Amino acid sequence: MFAQRADRDRVGCGAQRRRRVGYRRATRLIVAALLVTAAAPVLAHVEAGQATGFFTGFAHPFSGLDHILAMVAVGLWGAQLGAPAIWLLPLTFPLVMAFGGFLGLIGVGLPGVEIGIAASAALLGAAVMTERRISLYAAAALVAFFAIFHGHAHGTELPPGQSGLLYSLGFVVATGCLHAIGIAAGAAHRWPSGKVALRIAGGGVSLGGLYFLWGALA
Amino acid sequence: MRRGERRALACASTLVAALTPQLAHAHLVSTGLGPVYDGILHFALTPEFVLPVLAIAMLTGLRGRAHVRLALVALPLAWLAAGIVADATAIAVPDALAWLPLLVAGGLVTLDLRLSPRATTVIATLLGIALGSSNGAALAQAGAGVRGVLGSTAAVFVIVTLGAATVTAWQTGWLRIAWRAAGSWIAAGGLLLLGWTLR
Numbered sequence: 001m002f003a004q005r006a007d008r009d010r011v012g013c014g015a016q017r018r019r020r021v022g023y024r025r026a027t028r029l030i031v032a033a034l035l036v037t038a039a040a041p042v043l044a045h046v047e048a049g050q051a052t053g054f055f056t057g058f059a060h061p062f063s064g065l066d067h068i069l070a071m072v073a074v075g076l077w078g079a080q081l082g083a084p085a086i087w088l089l090p091l092t093f094p095l096v097m098a099f100g101g102f103l104g105l106i107g108v109g110l111p112g113v114e115i116g117i118a119a120s121a122a123l124l125g126a127a128v129m130t131e132r133r134i135s136l137y138a139a140a141a142l143v144a145f146f147a148i149f150h151g152h153a154h155g156t157e158l159p160p161g162q163s164g165l166l167y168s169l170g171f172v173v174a175t176g177c178l179h180a181i182g183i184a185a186g187a188a189h190r191w192p193s194g195k196v197a198l199r200i201a202g203g204g205v206s207l208g209g210l211y212f213l214w215g216a217l218a
Numbered sequence: 219m220r221r222g223e224r225r226a227l228a229c230a231s232t233l234v235a236a237l238t239p240q241l242a243h244a245h246l247v248s249t250g251l252g253p254v255y256d257g258i259l260h261f262a263l264t265p266e267f268v269l270p271v272l273a274i275a276m277l278t279g280l281r282g283r284a285h286v287r288l289a290l291v292a293l294p295l296a297w298l299a300a301g302i303v304a305d306a307t308a309i310a311v312p313d314a315l316a317w318l319p320l321l322v323a324g325g326l327v328t329l330d331l332r333l334s335p336r337a338t339t340v341i342a343t344l345l346g347i348a349l350g351s352s353n354g355a356a357l358a359q360a361g362a363g364v365r366g367v368l369g370s371t372a373a374v375f376v377i378v379t380l381g382a383a384t385v386t387a388w389q390t391g392w393l394r395i396a397w398r399a400a401g402s403w404i405a406a407g408g409l410l411l412l413g414w415t416l417r
Contacts, residue, residue, distance in 0.1 A: 087395045091328060091402050098406030105413030155413060164414035165265055165407055172406045176399060 053163035057170025060154055061178060066117050066212040067150060069205045071175055073124035074143055075182015076198060076205075079189055080131055081139065086186075088136065089143050090179035094172050096144040100151025101168065114216040116149030121209030128202025131195075150175075253362040257369030260357060266316040266411075267349055267370075268377070273323030273404050274342050275378045276397050279385025280327065284335045286382040289342040294375040296346025301354030301367035310355035311348045314415050319345050320408025327401025330394075346374075 061067045071093070078089040103110060110116075124146070126132070134142075154171045185201070188194030248256055261267050274293060278285040304310040323345060326333075333341075350367075357366035385397055 087399070091399060094406045095328070095402050095409075098409040101410050102413035105410065106416045155410065165411050168410035168414070169265070169269075169403065169407045172403045172410075176403060 053166035054170040057154075057167035057172075058174045060157065060171045061150075061174040064117075065208065066114075066121055067153075068178060069121040069208045069212075070117065070124055070146065070150065071178035072182040072185070073121060073128055073202070073205045075179040075184075076128045076186045076202065077124055077139070077182075078179075079183050079186020080128060080198065081133065081136075085136055085139055086183060088140055090176065090183065092140045092144050093147045093179065094175050096147040097151035097154070097175060098168070098172065100148035101155030101171075102151075103148070104152040104155030110149065110152045112216075113149050113153050115213065116146060117153060118209055118212035118216045120146035120149065122206050122213055123209070125202050125205030125207070125209050129199050129206055130202075131199060253357075253365040254369035254372075256360070256362045257357055257366030257371075258373045260360075260362070260366065261353065261370040261373045264353075266320070267353055269404050269407065270319035270323045270345055270349060271374055271377050272381050273320070273327050273401060274345060275381025276327045276385050276401055277323060278338055278342065278378075279382040280330060280389060280394065280397060281333060281335075281338055283386060285333075285338045286386060288335055288339040289382070290375070290378055292339045293342040293346040293378055294371050296343045297350035297353070297374050298367060298371040300347040300350030301357070301371065302364055304351040304354030305358040305364055305367055308355060308358065310351040313352065315348070316352070317408045317411035317415060319349055320411060321405050322408075324401045324404030324406070324408055328398050328405055330398055 061071065074089050074093050078086040081089075100110070123142075186198060189198055271293070274289060278289040322341075326341065350371075353370050354367050357363065357370070360366070362369075389397065
């Protein structure tokens with residue numbers, strides 16, 4: 001019996017060791033990938049800015065709390081509404097946001113962009129707080145309407161000398177990540193206490209939106 | 219490390235590498251290993267080429283194996299033929315239309331339309347011609363010539379094969395939605411690139 005237990009322990013130790021080695025290898029791989037991809041290009045001539053386009057675009061939605069609140073709220077609301085809204089809303093938002101960015105890029109003005117962004121956080125947060133159930137098309141139309149304001153803000157704020165496509169992809173991917181965070185948090189909706197927590201979070205988002213709305217209108 | 223973790227790690231590393239391309243020039247980046255490798259690198263460093271090819275891989279992968287098998291032949295062949303023609307005649311799709319393949323291919327992935335194998339093959343061929351001619355013209359300007367086009371064609375074949383195989387194998391439940399979301403990001407990038415072009 002003791003011999004069997006010793007064998008089992010040895011097998012267990014072997015598995016643990018293999019796992020440790022695996023994790024160490026994974027860490028090395030990730031560090032190596034980061035080092036390789038983050039290496040700055042060495043140029044004989046001066047040409048700055050282009051390679052940082054993706055990161056600048058990716059950081060842009062994270063630079064404003066109003067953007068973050070609205071985009072996470074889209075994911076939370078989608079999770080509350082369930083399928084197909086849970087995937088339709090996060091698919092709608094980036095595409096229509098790109099259209100807003102397109103309008104901004106070609107110089108079509110949009111009045112009250114900051115107000116629209118703040119109102120999006122306030123209203124979408126309120127929808128999460130009240131667990132508002134409206135038709136799928138109405139929800140998609142509401143999300144699309146607000147996405148235009150977010151896209152317009154992103155599209156008009158590109159720093160000079162950066163790659164347009166990479167910048168654009170950066171902020172589109174960042175938007176998708178924020179929706180995914182909202183959807184992941186919205187998974188708590190399946191538990192009674194999770195439902196309450198989501199409604200509280202929605203209230204927080206709505207209050208944040210109202211604060212930004214106050215600032216935009218002042 | 220379990221197989222799932224290994225796959226997730228490989229995916230994460232590939233994603234990081236794909237999303238952080240280094241400086242892309244209008245002139246060819248020389249590898250020092252000859253025109254074939256220069257062609258491969260030129261393709262790999264140009265998101266306007268890589269993203270539509272990935273979108274085609276996703277489109278065919280989502281539709282099934284019959285679509286993948288046809289696209290695996292059609293896209294690289296169209297790319298190669300258009301590249302050789304562009305290299306010889308300097309006739310190519312203008313750079314101002316670089317947004318179109320992104321918008322079309324990404325949009326089709328997002329919509330997840332039920333297309334026939336013939337339709338996906340035609341789409342893959344047309345995109346192969348459009349992208350291949352732009353690539354061929356760029357390589358001709360840089361002096362990489364037909365060997366550069368051959369290198370980039372090999373890269374296209376590898377990307378489509380691996381991409382389509384991954385999507386074909388992983389498309390149950392949420393994964394299918396994830397591929398469609400990735401398609402919507404590519405389409406959004408195309409729309410914004412149109413804005414940059416018109417700016």
